[in-house]
Amino acid sequence: MTRVSSRIDFQVAEKAVIVLSVAAAGGGRPGIPSHTRGRDLGDGQFLVEAPEGSLHVTYEADVRPSDGDLPSTEVEEIVAMRPSRYCPSDRLVGYAESRFIRYTEKTDRVRAICAHVHRHLVYEAGSSDAHTDAADTLLSGRGVCRDYAHLVVTLCRAVDVPARVASVYAPGLSPMDFHLVVETALDGSWRVWDATRLAPRQSLVRIATGRDAADVAFATVLSGRADLTSLEITAVADGDLPVDDHESLATLTQSSAIT
Secondary structure (H helix, E strand, C coil): CEEEEEEEEEEEEEEEEEEECCCCCCCCCCECCCCCEEEEEECCEEEEEECCEEEEEEEEEEEEECCCCEECCHHHHHHCCCCECCECHHHCHHHHHHHHCCCCCHHHHHHHHHHHHHHHCEECCCCCCCCCCHHHHHHHCEECHHHHHHHHHHHHHHCCCCEEEEEEECCCCCCCCCEEEEEEEECCEEEEECCCCCCCHHHCEEEEEECCHHHHCCEEEEEEEEEEEEEEEEEEECCCCCCCCCCCCCCCCCEEECC
16 A cells, blocks of 8 residues: 655745646546536546635545556557657657667666666756757757656667656655656556656656646646646555665556546
């Protein structure tokens, strides 16, 4: 069992429409003030219409991960092979092939990519922004979790491995925040990887899944103006956290909300 929660505060300067993605996949919906309007869009997306002023969004749940592998479908794998906004895999084919195509087994290929990204990048808060894509990250040699994930996804796609991102709650992460990891389709199942190696994969709780961070942002302002003023995240798993070598196969499955 894992206890997760989040609190997001906005200052709405102009009546805004905001889409939120903060609930654990398969469980619950965020709490919003009575003076706002909200509706569930499905697939973990929640739309909020907020007037000017302060907006406080909360979410909490006890979740229990399900067991077993997560099968990948043909359509999912096709989508996960296409270049996307932050993962321009078509631009890094030469770089990726020169380093990773020699690994004939795709699982070994992914392991090599994750190890390469872990060694190549320096984790540095504030080193990237909303315009930074995987090519920028490769050149700068620094980034945060989304940059690590984007680079892994891009290199995987460039050498014929379907890859996507997943936003998660991550027990053990420090400092605590929303976290972004990678899933690759290997032998018909989705396998999870984290080149930052900052939290054990076995205790991650899925929030949303997409091609890159643009698909899984915890908040997207569709209209108006709303500025983020504070963000608090917690994720605490029962018992001791597992030890993760970040090389063995692991699965990020759906979770069921208990509360």
